[in-house]
Amino acid sequence: xxxxxxxxxxxxxxxxxxxxxxxxxxxxxxxxxxxxxxxxxxxxxxxxxxxxxxxxxxxxxxxxxxxxxxxxxxxxxxxxxxxxxxxxxxxxxxxxxxxxxxxxxxxxxxxxxxxxxxxxxxxxxxxxxxxxxxxxxxxxxxxxxxxxxxxxxxxxxxxxxxxxxxxxxxxxxxxxxxxxxxxxxxxxxxxxxxxxxxxxxxxxxxxxxxxxxxxxxxxxxxxxxxxxxxxxxxxxxxxxxxxxxxxxxxxxxxxxxxxxxxxxxxxxxxxxxxxxxxxxxxxxxxxxxxxxxxxxxxxxxxxxxxxxxxxxxxxxxxxxxxxxxxxxxxxxxxxxxxxxxxxxxxxxxxxxxxxxxxxxxxxxxxxxxxxxxxxxxxxxxxxxxxxxxxxxxxxxxxxxxxxxxxxxxxxxxxxxxxxxxxxxxxxxxxxxxxxxxxxxxxxxxxxxxxxxxxxxxxxxxxxxxxxxxxxxxx
Ligand SMILES: Cc1cc2nc3c(=O)[nH]c(=O)nc-3n(C[C@H](O)[C@H](O)[C@H](O)COP(=O)(O)OP(=O)(O)OC[C@H]3O[C@@H](n4cnc5c(N)ncnc54)[C@H](O)[C@@H]3O)c2cc1C
Numbered sequence: 001x002x003x004x005x006x007x008x009x010x011x012x013x014x015x016x017x018x019x020x021x022x023x024x025x026x027x028x029x030x031x032x033x034x035x036x037x038x039x040x041x042x043x044x045x046x047x048x049x050x051x052x053x054x055x056x057x058x059x060x061x062x063x064x065x066x067x068x069x070x071x072x073x074x075x076x077x078x079x080x081x082x083x084x085x086x087x088x089x090x091x092x093x094x095x096x097x098x099x100x101x102x103x104x105x106x107x108x109x110x111x112x113x114x115x116x117x118x119x120x121x122x123x124x125x126x127x128x129x130x131x132x133x134x135x136x137x138x139x140x141x142x143x144x145x146x147x148x149x150x151x152x153x154x155x156x157x158x159x160x161x162x163x164x165x166x167x168x169x170x171x172x173x174x175x176x177x178x179x180x181x182x183x184x185x186x187x188x189x190x191x192x193x194x195x196x197x198x199x200x201x202x203x204x205x206x207x208x209x210x211x212x213x214x215x216x217x218x219x220x221x222x223x224x225x226x227x228x229x230x231x232x233x234x235x236x237x238x239x240x241x242x243x244x245x246x247x248x249x250x251x252x253x254x255x256x257x258x259x260x261x262x263x264x265x266x267x268x269x270x271x272x273x274x275x276x277x278x279x280x281x282x283x284x285x286x287x288x289x290x291x292x293x294x295x296x297x298x299x300x301x302x303x304x305x306x307x308x309x310x311x312x313x314x315x316x317x318x319x320x321x322x323x324x325x326x327x328x329x330x331x332x333x334x335x336x337x338x339x340x341x342x343x344x345x346x347x348x349x350x351x352x353x354x355x356x357x358x359x360x361x362x363x364x365x366x367x368x369x370x371x372x373x374x375x376x377x378x379x380x381x382x383x384x385x386x387x388x389x390x391x392x393x394x395x396x397x398x399x400x401x402x403x404x405x406x407x408x409x410x411x412x413x414x415x416x417x418x419x420x421x422x423x424x425x426x427x428x429x430x431x432x433x434x435x436x437x438x439x440x441x442x443x444x445x446x447x448x449x450x451x452x453x454x455x456x457x458x459x460x461x462x463x464x465x466x467x468x469x470x471x472x473x474x
Contacts, residue, residue, distance in 0.1 A: 006043035009111075011118040019334035023305050026190045026274065029331060030094070035073070038125040042070035044108055045117045052105035053119060058458040061085045063102055063119055070122055079130040082123060087162050088155060088457060090131060090197045093124025095188060096454050097325055131200060140209035144168035146471050149233035151218045151412070154182020155453045156444025157239030158205060159460030160467075165208040167468055172233075173205075174216040179270060182241055184453070186270040187262065189299050191306070195269075219415040224440060234474070235439045235467045238427060239460060240412055242445035246404045248291070252348025253402070257283055257364035261292070261300040261403035268303050285309045285399030289367045291345055292403030293317070298328040300401045301337045311337050312395060316344040316372050316385045340395070342372040344387065348400055366394045408446045416440075424449055433463030441467055 015031040016022075022029050033041065045067040053063045062081050069078035082089045096102075098120035103109065109116030148164050150157045153175040161171045179185050181198040206212065218224065218240075227233045245260030247253050259267075264282065267273040273282035288304040290297050293315035301311045313332070315322060318341050322329055333339070349366035351358075371391035374383035408425045420428040420436035426449050427442040429435055435442050443459025445451055 004043070005046055006040055008044060009108075009114040011044070011115045011121070012037045012041040014118075014121055019331075019336075022191065023302070023335035026306055028194050029191050032128055033121055033125045035075070035125075035129075038070055038075075038122055039073055041118050042067045042122060045071070046107065048107045050107075052107065053102040053117075056105040057085075057102045058452075058454045059085045059461065061102075061123075066126065067117065067119070067122055070126060075126055075129045076133070078126045082126060086454075086457065087159050088201055088453070089123050090127035091155070091184060091193060091201065092454055092457075093120050093122075093127055094193050094197075096120055097452060099325065099327075101454070131197075136200065136204045136207050138204055138207040140207070141166055141168040143170055143209075146170065147172070147231075147233045148467060148471075149174060149227045149231070149236045150239060151224070151227075151236065152176075152182060152239035152241060152444075152446070153180035153202070153212065154239055154241050154444060154456060155184065156241075156446070156456035156460040156463075157182065157237065158201065159457040160237045160239060160441075160443065160464045161210045161460075162205050162208060163461055163464035164467060165205065165210045167464075169468075169471075170209070170211075172211040172213060174218050174222075174227075175212065175214045176217040176240075177270065178214050180212050180214060182239075186266045187296070187299070189265065189269055189303050191302070192299070217411070219411040224412065224416045224419070224437075228439060234471050235441065237433070237460070237463055237467060238412060238435070238440065238442040238446055239444045239456070240409065240446045241456075242406045242408045242426075242450045244407050244409045244425070245402065246406065247402055248345065248404060250345060250347055252350065252364070255348055255350050255364045255400075256362050257285070257398055258348060258400045258402065261290070261296045261401050262406060264300050264401050265296070265303060268307075274303075274307055282307070283399055285397070287395075287397045288312070288399040288401060289314050289345070289395060289397045290401045290403055291315075292405075293322040293324060294403065294405070295324045295328055296406075297401075297403035298324045298332045298337075300403050302332055302335055304399070304401065305335055305337060309399070312340050312397070313337055314340045314343050314345055314367070314369060314395075316342065317382065318342055318374060321374075321382055340369070342374070342385065343369050344372050344385065345369050345400075346392070349394065364398055364400055366396050367400055368392060368394050406445075406450050408449070412446075431462075432466035433459060434466060439470065 066081040103116035106116030288309040290301040347368040351360040351365040372385040378384040433441040441463040444456035
């Protein structure tokens with residue numbers, strides 16, 4: 001009889017495209033486990049009593065139960081267990097920061113030299129297996145006659161819409177872009193999250209009866225107030241994300257060839273600007289500087305690499321402090337991204353011509369930087385970087401991508417009197433997503449500032465239940 005548990009201290013590695021090939025295409029990097037690999041990995045879970053992984057998952061997926069089903073080879077049962085708590089398992093299995101959530105608490109990973117169970121890879125395997133075997137078969141619940149509007153179609157909005165539709169609400173999602181999905185379609189690149197997966201989730205919602213109205217900028221076309229008073233929505237959920245980019249405020253940020261990471265990624269992902277026949281092409285830089293060290297910076301850098309550039313990540317602290325996920329940093333390095341650490345930009349330089357008729361007029365041709373060293377910890381607890389005198393140098397680049405974080409767009413706040421917001425523009429909510437206006441709820445990045453997919457989903461779920469209780473108690 002084969003042993004019940006697999007006591008291998010290390011995870012089964014994820015098959016992936018060769019870095020030298022994948023840095024020239026937009027196909028998915030990770031290829032996914034086979035059924036044999038998944039069963040073998042699932043047997044690494046010892047089904048421990050305290051189940052710390054479940055508490056560490058923002059939506060409390062019953063992780064040991066689904067993994068036990070994978071170990072038995074009953075993948076459909078595993079999928080049904082995950083689906084009780086998560087509406088986007090194929091997405092979360094790919095992009096969740098598992099190392100700081102479920103896997104970060106896994107008992108198997110506690111001992112030195114041991115790795116956690118590969119929970120994310122198993123979730124992805126189960127979701128892909130289910131999706132390959134099943135058509136979208138969702139039946140709309142009978143209508144309860146109540147209408148709810150959802151503003152924004154990212155993971156918060158999609159989750160809230162799905163949960164309310166299952167309870168019989170007539171839900172309309174209003175999305176500013178021409179495609180639904182939020183950051184899942186406009187931010188995270190195809191090579192990390194194929195757009196067909198997001199599309200399938202959106203189709204699943206439509207099958208539940210959710211209406212999706214794209215090209216609808218709420219606050220411009222219709223206000224939140226009008227959704228309630230003129231369009232008959234009894235409650236509104238705001239899930240508009242945090243899409244407003246930050247800049248450094250250094251000279252040269254308005255030059256041609258300087259992008260925010262959001263604009264660069266949106267043009268590439270959503271407008272398909274990487275294709276030769278795109279109607280809104282993107283500049284294919286020869287040498288690109290990406291300023292910042294988070295996941296978004298890694299996505300922008302790896303996208304620019306695939307567009308043919310030499311790419312430098314410029315980050316003012318050291319390797320240890322890079323906020324991006326380790327896996328993303330490793331993938332970026334394997335693909336040939338150059339890391340200029342302990343380096344800070346001070347100025348972006350223009351091509352040296354004053355002649356507006358010269359085609360190079362107003363374009364970037366370099367970024368001036370200074371070397372940094374780390375001092376004492378600052379209020380964030382991280383060692384504060386300070387400039388090294390006399391260390392200035394210029395990197396010749398023809399494109400700069402600023403990836404310094406984002407905050408919520410002020411449009412909804414500015415057009416919704418009485419909607420209370422916090423210091424950085426986040427919409428103020430209580431623990432169930434209730435805002436300062438009756439019947440108006442909010443969740444995801446719009447309320448927390450830039451966070452994660454699973455946290456946005458969790459907030460959408462909690463708010464859906466609160467909206468249900470609010471409408472039923474009226
Ligand atoms: C490049 C990038 C990579 C990321 N990688 C990861 C990752 O690997 N793992 C992870 O967990 N998280 C990642 N994140 C963060 C994660 O994607 C977000 O936390 C999550 O998408 C937030 O979900 P949301 O529903 O609150 O908002 P969003 O996904 O931002 O969706 C908001 C939607 O609202 C729409 N909208 C905005 N204003 C209006 C309006 N006025 N009217 C109508 N619609 C409007 C927007 O167009 C958008 O579609 C990444 C983010 C970025 C930018």
